[in-house]
Amino acid sequence: MNIVVCLKQVPGTTEVKIDPQTNTLIRQGIENIINPFDTYAIEEGVRLREKHGGKVTVITMGPPQAEAALREAVSLGADAAVLLSDRAFAGADTWATAYTLSRAVAKLQPCDLIICGRQTIDGDTGQVGPEMAEMLQLPFIAYVSRIEEIADGKLRVRRMVEEGHEVMETTLPAVITVSKEINVPRLPSLRGIMKSKSAAIPVWGVRELEVDEKMVGLAGSSTQVIKVFFPQRVHQAEMLEGDLDTRVDTLIDRLRSARVC
Amino acid sequence: MEVNIDLAKCTGCGACVPACPFGLLEVVDDKVQLKEGCTLCGACVDACAFEALSLPAVMETGAAADDSRGVWVFAEQRRGVLKNVAYELLSRGRELADTLGTGLSAVCLGHEVRDVASLIAYGADKVYLVDSPDLADNQEDFLTHKMVAMVRELKPEIVIAGATALGRSFIPRVAAILNTGLTADCTGLDIDTGKRLLLQTRPTFGGNIMATIICPNKRPQMATVRPRVFKKAAPDAGRRGEIVKLDFRKEGVIARVKLLDSVDEVTETVKLEDADIIVSGGRGLGKAENFKLLAELADVLGAALGSSRAAVDEGWIPYSHQVGQTGKTVCPRLYIACGISGAIQHLAGMQTSDIIVAINDDPNAPIFQVATYGIVGDLFKVVPRLIEKLKNG
Ligand SMILES: Cc1cc2nc3c(=O)[nH]c(=O)nc-3n(C[C@H](O)[C@H](O)[C@H](O)COP(=O)(O)OP(=O)(O)OC[C@H]3O[C@@H](n4cnc5c(N)ncnc54)[C@H](O)[C@@H]3O)c2cc1C
Numbered sequence: 043m044n045i046v047v048c049l050k051q052v053p054g055t056t057e058v059k060i061d062p063q064t065n066t067l068i069r070q071g072i073e074n075i076i077n078p079f080d081t082y083a084i085e086e087g088v089r090l091r092e093k094h095g096g097k098v099t100v101i102t103m104g105p106p107q108a109e110a111a112l113r114e115a116v117s118l119g120a121d122a123a124v125l126l127s128d129r130a131f132a133g134a135d136t137w138a139t140a141y142t143l144s145r146a147v148a149k150l151q152p153c154d155l156i157i158c159g160r161q162t163i164d165g166d167t168g169q170v171g172p173e174m175a176e177m178l179q180l181p182f183i184a185y186v187s188r189i190e191e192i193a194d195g196k197l198r199v200r201r202m203v204e205e206g207h208e209v210m211e212t213t214l215p216a217v218i219t220v221s222k223e224i225n226v227p228r229l230p231s232l233r234g235i236m237k238s239k240s241a242a243i244p245v246w247g248v249r250e251l252e253v254d255e256k257m258v259g260l261a262g263s264s265t266q267v268i269k270v271f272f273p274q275r276v277h278q279a280e281m282l283e284g285d286l287d288t289r290v291d292t293l294i295d296r297l298r299s300a301r302v303c
Numbered sequence: 304m305e306v307n308i309d310l311a312k313c314t315g316c317g318a319c320v321p322a323c324p325f326g327l328l329e330v331v332d333d334k335v336q337l338k339e340g341c342t343l344c345g346a347c348v349d350a351c352a353f354e355a356l357s358l359p360a361v362m363e364t365g366a367a368a369d370d371s372r373g374v375w376v377f378a379e380q381r382r383g384v385l386k387n388v389a390y391e392l393l394s395r396g397r398e399l400a401d402t403l404g405t406g407l408s409a410v411c412l413g414h415e416v417r418d419v420a421s422l423i424a425y426g427a428d429k430v431y432l433v434d435s436p437d438l439a440d441n442q443e444d445f446l447t448h449k450m451v452a453m454v455r456e457l458k459p460e461i462v463i464a465g466a467t468a469l470g471r472s473f474i475p476r477v478a479a480i481l482n483t484g485l486t487a488d489c490t491g492l493d494i495d496t497g498k499r500l501l502l503q504t505r506p507t508f509g510g511n512i513m514a515t516i517i518c519p520n521k522r523p524q525m526a527t528v529r530p531r532v533f534k535k536a537a538p539d540a541g542r543r544g545e546i547v548k549l550d551f552r553k554e555g556v557i558a559r560v561k562l563l564d565s566v567d568e569v570t571e572t573v574k575l576e577d578a579d580i581i582v583s584g585g586r587g588l589g590k591a592e593n594f595k596l597l598a599e600l601a602d603v604l605g606a607a608l609g610s611s612r613a614a615v616d617e618g619w620i621p622y623s624h625q626v627g628q629t630g631k632t633v634c635p636r637l638y639i640a641c642g643i644s645g646a647i648q649h650l651a652g653m654q655t656s657d658i659i660v661a662i663n664d665d666p667n668a669p670i671f672q673v674a675t676y677g678i679v680g681d682l683f684k685v686v687p688r689l690i691e692k693l694k695n696g
Contacts (some may be wrong), residue, residue, distance in 0.1 A: 053675035167487035172475035184472035206568030264484030269515040
């Protein structure tokens with residue numbers, strides 16, 4: 043099986059701290075990491091290769107330093123990696139990102155399964171997987187929490203929905219996004235770390251992907267961010283005081299007068 | 304690409320430095336400098352009084368805003384029952400359509416969907432109803448194909464859908480084919496009347512930052528919105544509207560994904576998203592059995608049971624109960640958080656609840672920052688007493 047895993051390098055925290063003096067994000071000491079949801083995608087790819095044979099290729103679109111995330115993925119078991127990097131790719135929205143990734147996947151043919159994480163922890167959209175699937179004209183299943191079987195060119199999975207789960211089947215090749223319930227990612231192996239150090243990671247840009255500059259990066263993005271601000275939390279809780287009985291009585295009082303109980 | 308700095312205009316005043324949410328600007332030798340990592344958000348551009356900062360000109364990539372008109376809401380159904388999110392989106396959609404002076408349509412794809420007329424009561428002028436046994440299971444290849452065909456033919460200017468598992472899965476495919484912008488998980492939708500643009504506001508970085516996004520040159524402008532973000536308006540059974548029936552033919556559409564089985568997992572009777580009251584537990588519960596205590600409180604109040612991700616990760620309660628950024632967004636009249644610290648990802652899913660009660664033994668827990676009423680104390684003392692008093696009173 044030829045598997046491609048798409049990943050993104052993100053700031054290594056979601057507990058973003060804000061400097062109260064300047065009202066800006068504190069970036070010091072925040073390292074870049076592989077988007078946590080993508081680590082499940084890498085692990086699942088590696089497990090499938092261990093079971094069915096083949097090759098796992100990891101790709102990411104990002105600035106040159108995103109190469110570190112690819113090396114880490116190799117240490118976690120990926121066989122090969124490609125960095126999609128070009129100044130023209132900067133400022134991409136989900137459409138332009140999906141387009142760039144889809145061109146890379148097309149260049150990596152033949153490919154049986156493309157795995158993405160369910161969403162990133164910085165952008166939080168979860169749109170790149172399905173958009174890319176459509177650009178590749180491949181079937182798509184989101185929120186996969188278990189791969190049940192791969193046989194006869196078909197994939198059967200369990201995917202999570204609000205009400206519970208669904209069992210779905212699709213033909214291969216296909217694109218899936220995985221949720222964190224699917225596995226527990228392994229730690230890097232010593233062999234993997236050695237391999238990651240020497241792995242040759244090609245860089246593909248506009249020229250290698252043979253894409254039109256108007257289709258990628260900011261130019262290829264239909265959406266524009268026009269304003270960024272911090273959510274306002276001007277709020278004062280009423281802290282209930284007194285002994286246990288008093289506090290509980292006051293609470294019930296408040297709730298009754300608000301007619302919620 | 305990054306924000307352009309015109310050093311000739313820069314006075315080194317530093318007004319832009321605090322405006323950058325990422326702290327990437329600094330003044331060195333009386334001129335501003337930019338570090339790596341610019342996201343082109345434009346926050347600094349507005350802050351500069353000397354027009355020294357500008358965003359790179361966006362190349363025209365498609366047809367400019369055309370004569371597309373009308374607001375559409377995708378009215379999601381499951382097993383023939385319309386989801387609440389459809390009514391919530393219609394309620395907000397009505398306001399958007401009125402601001403634009405245009406019509407509001409609900410798009411309902413399914414089979415033998417019940418109570419379709421209710422979509423009109425909640426604000427739709429028109430319901431496009433596509434009824435076919437092939438659509439009963441929400442087969443996503445079919446939904447994608449039909450939505451694309453309808454948008455191309457009927458040309459709405461705005462399409463909004465619920466950010467549900469289904470909406471988040473197939474709506475991006477529709478946007479990909481139409482080559483238009485899509486903004487995920489919006490928490491605010493407004494109209495720039497002058498430019499006839501949809502202003503789409505959404506949290507990013509796990510809710511730490513809000514961004515307002517537009518889609519100036521492509522139509523339709525598409526957005527998904529999580530359930531419970533907008534409030535349902537009161538239905539008006541007397542409202543008039545039209546139900547337009549459209550055909551669905553599966554010939555020519557390849558359905559590659561098949562639904563084999565569908566299993567509901569929510570363990571109790573009250574559904575989290577629809578609950579008026581939610582009693583929610585976190586790691587502070589200590590072990591799975593202690594959820595029984597919360598279940599008892601929920602029982603007394605007629606509430607549904609929620610949880611933090613930590614409790615789900617511990618295996619104390621199924622994922623379908625998780626509230627937060629990667630769980631459900633809820634907006635009950637009353638949310639009681641017990642032993643939940645109030646991490647930003649949890650707050651993202653519940654902070655718009657009408658009344659929030661926090662019970663936590665750590666007075667510095669961030670949950671108290673969003674709480675209406677706070678009790679600092681051991682939940683194992685507070686909750687049993689609360690149950691006892693509610694039962695007796
Ligand atoms: C990408 C990402 C997505 C996430 N998505 C979500 C999400 O959707 N939902 C979510 O909830 N989290 C989410 N999280 C996790 C989140 O960051 C927190 O880790 C989680 O919410 C913590 O859960 P908690 O409050 O139950 O646990 P803790 O943070 O451990 O808090 C437990 C609290 O219980 C209190 N406590 C302990 N004992 C008692 C007692 N006897 N009486 C009273 N109080 C007591 C403690 O003081 C503490 O405040 C996400 C994280 C990431 C990185």
